[in-house]
Amino acid sequence: MHVFVADIHIRPGMRDDSHRLVSWLRDIQERASHIYILGDLFDYWYTGVEPRVQDILKALESPRISVLTGNRDFLMKNITMHSIHFIPDEEHQIELFGKRILLAHGHTLTDNDRGFRILHRYGWPVLRVLDRRMPAGIKDRLARFLVKSSLSIRPPHAGINEDIAQIRGVETVICGHLHRAFMSTGLIVLPAFFDTGQWLAWDKNGPRLEGL
Numbered sequence: 001m002h003v004f005v006a007d008i009h010i011r012p013g014m015r016d017d018s019h020r021l022v023s024w025l026r027d028i029q030e031r032a033s034h035i036y037i038l039g040d041l042f043d044y045w046y047t048g049v050e051p052r053v054q055d056i057l058k059a060l061e062s063p064r065i066s067v068l069t070g071n072r073d074f075l076m077k078n079i080t081m082h083s084i085h086f087i088p089d090e091e092h093q094i095e096l097f098g099k100r101i102l103l104a105h106g107h108t109l110t111d112n113d114r115g116f117r118i119l120h121r122y123g124w125p126v127l128r129v130l131d132r133r134m135p136a137g138i139k140d141r142l143a144r145f146l147v148k149s150s151l152s153i154r155p156p157h158a159g160i161n162e163d164i165a166q167i168r169g170v171e172t173v174i175c176g177h178l179h180r181a182f183m184s185t186g187l188i189v190l191p192a193f194f195d196t197g198q199w200l201a202w203d204k205n206g207p208r209l210e211g212l
Contacts, residue, residue, distance in 0.1 A: 002033060002203070004174050007192035010043060025060075028199075035066070043147060044144065045073040045076050063085065065085065068087040069105070070105035075128065091108055092104070097204060100171050104174075109177075111159055166186065171185075171186065181209065196211065198211040199211070
């Protein structure tokens with residue numbers, strides 16, 4: 001069984017968030033052959049926050065866990081932790097039970113999201129540089145500001161074309177980002193684990209949502 005989860009939104013320093021995820025990872029690894037975390041594992045991230053989330057980083061140290069970053073935690077790629085398997089691209093293709101599957105967080109797939117696309121193209125490279133140079137306190141305030149402003153940057157009507165699998169040349173796309181569940185043959189949008197405690201399990205019988 002392969003497991004896919006998105007939008008966990010761990011808030012650094014919040015022990016309940018950390019305990020919930022670490023407990024879930026420990027339990028699900030007893031059943032899963034591989035676990036894919038599809039973005040926004042953290043509600044915000046910057047280099048220097050690592051000491052506040054050591055229990056989570058330790059729990060991710062498994063060859064059966066792959067982490068794809070999202071629009072909230074994309075700066076995780078600035079850290080050097082070779083024991084955690086980061087998927088290097090924002091969209092990543094795998095083969096699962098004979099099907100070509102595209103994995104993404106979802107921010108690269110949305111329609112009607114011009115404001116975020118501008119930020120993604122021009123703002124993210126600047127933030128990556130600043131993350132390596134700014135004091136932790138300033139980075140923390142900046143991260144919190146960006147989280148609060150994200151709803152105004154990403155309109156609530158943003159969606160993903162149901163034909164996105166055909167557009168990307170695969171059979172199914174699995175992503176999160178929208179914080180609302182959707183399942184069809186070609187597109188599976190995961191509900192936010194932070195809100196629902198749900199994830200996607202896919203075995204020889206096909207995909208299905210499971211929950212805490």
